[in-house]
Amino acid sequence: MNIQIVARHAGVSVATVSRAFNFPDKVAPATRALVERVAAELGYVANASARTLRTQRSRVLGVVLPTLLNPTFAECLQGIAQTAAAGGYAIVPVTTDYQLAEEERAVNQLIAGNVDGMILVVSNPTTSQALKRLRANAVPYVLAYNKHASHPCVSVDSEGASAEVVARLVRLGHRRIAMVTGTMAASDRAQQRYRGYLQGMDAAGLSAPPVLEVPFVETAVDALRHYLAETPRPTALFCSNDLLAIRSIRAASLDGLRVPQDLAVVGFDGIALGQDLTPALSTVMQPNHDIGRHSVELLLKALADGVVPRADASLLLPHAFREGESCAAAPA
Amino acid sequence: MNIQIVARHAGVSVATVSRAFNFPDKVAPATRALVERVAAELGYVANASARTLRTQRSRVLGVVLPTLLNPTFAECLQGIAQTAAAGGYAIVPVTTDYQLAEEERAVNQLIAGNVDGMILVVSNPTTSQALKRLRANAVPYVLAYNKHASHPCVSVDSEGASAEVVARLVRLGHRRIAMVTGTMAASDRAQQRYRGYLQGMDAAGLSAPPVLEVPFVETAVDALRHYLAETPRPTALFCSNDLLAIRSIRAASLDGLRVPQDLAVVGFDGIALGQDLTPALSTVMQPNHDIGRHSVELLLKALADGVVPRADASLLLPHAFREGESCAAAPA
C-alpha cells in the first residue's frame, strides 16, 4: 500500500495525493475529499522512512535517560512524550543505566536513526563524549536536569535547594546532619546537591560527617544500615534522591529507629509516590513533568527556527520543599 | 555524509562500502579494513531511513504500554529494551494511559513508523480494535500480561494466583477479605484477578463484600479511606496491584489502622520498590523483566522465520507469593 496505489484508485496523480495530506489547502476540496476517502478505504498510511529520506526530517526526537526505574525520569518522560506528541513529534527513549559507554552508544544509535533532535540527561556535561558528538554533527539538543553554562539546559537549582534543606534542618534543631548520595561520578546533580549540602553545613557552622556514597542501581539498604549504626548517629539524613530516602527509612526501621522521631529523613526529586508512603516523604519537589515539557518546547522552537538551541536559552525552574512526615524537629 | 562520499574517499564503489558493512566476508580483508578506516574517520553511520526503505525492514519494535508511572511496566520495558538491543533491534515505546483511543492511535502511529513488530499490553484483547488492525496488516505482535486463547501472549496465571492469595489469607484466619481494583473495563488483568478472588472466596465458603473500583491513574487514597471506614471493616485487603496496595496502607495509616495488625494488605505485581517499604509489601511477584524478555524473544523468533507469532506459542510464566510484612494473621 503506497501513494501510487492510492493515486490510481482515486484517479489522480501521486503529487495530488501527497498534497492532499501535506498541504490540504493546495488542493480542491472535492479532490481532497476523494483522496481522503480512498486512502481511508485502503488503509493507507504514509511511509515514514520514505518521507524522512526525502525531506531529511524525521519528526522524531531521541531521549537519553539514566533509567526508568527511578520514577523521577518516568515522570519527566511523560512530560516529554506529551509535549512531543502535541508538537507532532514521536520520541525514541533510550536508557543508559548511568553508564558513560551507554550514553555514547545511545547517541550514536539515535543519530543513525535520523532523529531531528535530542533531549538528554547525561552524567557530566563537561566531560561527555556524547555531547561532543552531538555538537560535531550539529544535532540540536537540550539537557534535562543537567546544569552547565555552555549547554542549553532545563533544570532546578540543586545546589541552592540542598543548602535550603540543611538550613531547614538546622532550624529544626538538628546538628548532626549526614548525607547519602548515589555515585557522584555518575551524576552532576549528585555533585551539585552535595556541594549545596556542604555550603549549608558551613553556613550553619557545622562540620559535615563523611558522606555515604552508594550505587544508583542497587538497593543498598545494608550499606545504609551500617552507616546508621555508626556513632555518633546523625539525627537527620539528607538523601540525594527519593529512592535513597525510601531505602534509608527502610534501613532505619530495620534497626528499630523511628522516622522522624529518631531520625529525620529528607529526599530530593518529589516523586508522586512519596506522598502515598507512611511516613510521607519530606522532599525537594522538582517539577519533573515540566522539566520534560520545557525541554521539548525549547528544542522544538529551535527546530522550527532551523537553529540549534542556545546555552543562554537555558531554563531554571522553581523547586519547592514538600512538607512530609519523614522530617521533624531534633530530639531535645 | 553518505555512502557515496565514503566510497569516493576510499576509492571504491558504493556497493563495496555497503558490502563491507553488511557482508564483511564478501569483501577482501584489505578492502574491508580500508573502508572501515575511512568510514570511521569520516564518522559515517548508515542512514536508517534509506536502509529501511530499501530493505523493507526497520529493525525497530513498537511497544505499547498503559503507563510508565507504574514501575511494573517500567521493569517490563527494561526487559524488552535489553532483549531487543541484544537482538539488534531498537524500540519505540508509546503509552496509552489505559485509554482505548490512545491504544489505536499508538498502533497506527507505529505502523506508519514501519516497525517490524510490536509488543503490547492492551486493555482487552477480545474487543481491541488495535489488534484487529494489526491482524489486518499482518503485523507480527505479542501481547504481554494479557491472556487470550487466540492471541500470542506472555503472562502469568492471574486468576490462579489471586485465588491462592485468598486461600492464604483464609489460612491466616481472615474471613472478611475485601478487594480493591483499578478500573476493570480498562484491564483484563484486573478482571482476571477479580475472578480469581471470587473463586477463592467461594472455595472457602465466604461471601465477598462489594469490591472497590478506583481509577488507575489517580491516587484515590480518599476513596480507600471511605471504603475502610465502612462496617464491618475487612480484616484483609487484596489489592489488584502494588500501587493500590501502597495507597491502601497509606489510607489505613491515616485512619490509625496498623498494617498488618489491624488490616492485612496484599498486592499484586512484585515491583522492586515494595521490598524497600515499611511494612514491606506482601505481594504476588510476577517476573516483570522476564515477561518483557520472553515477549521479545517470541517476536524475534517469528520475525526471523518470516512468520507471525502463533497463539499456541503463548507462554505462562511462573509467579510466586512474596512474603512481606503487610500481611499477617487475623486478630483473634
Place this chain on the structure above:
DNA sequence: CTGTTAGCGCCTTCAT
C-alpha cells in the same frame, strides 16, 4: 489546481 519527474541514501541483482 493538477501532473511529471528527479532524487533523498541504500541494497542487491547482474555483470565483469
Place this chain on the structure above:
DNA sequence: ATGAAGGCGCTAACAG
C-alpha cells in the same frame, strides 16, 4: 572480488 544501475515511497520543483 568488485562495479554499475535500478528502485524502495515520497516530496518538491517545475510545467501546464
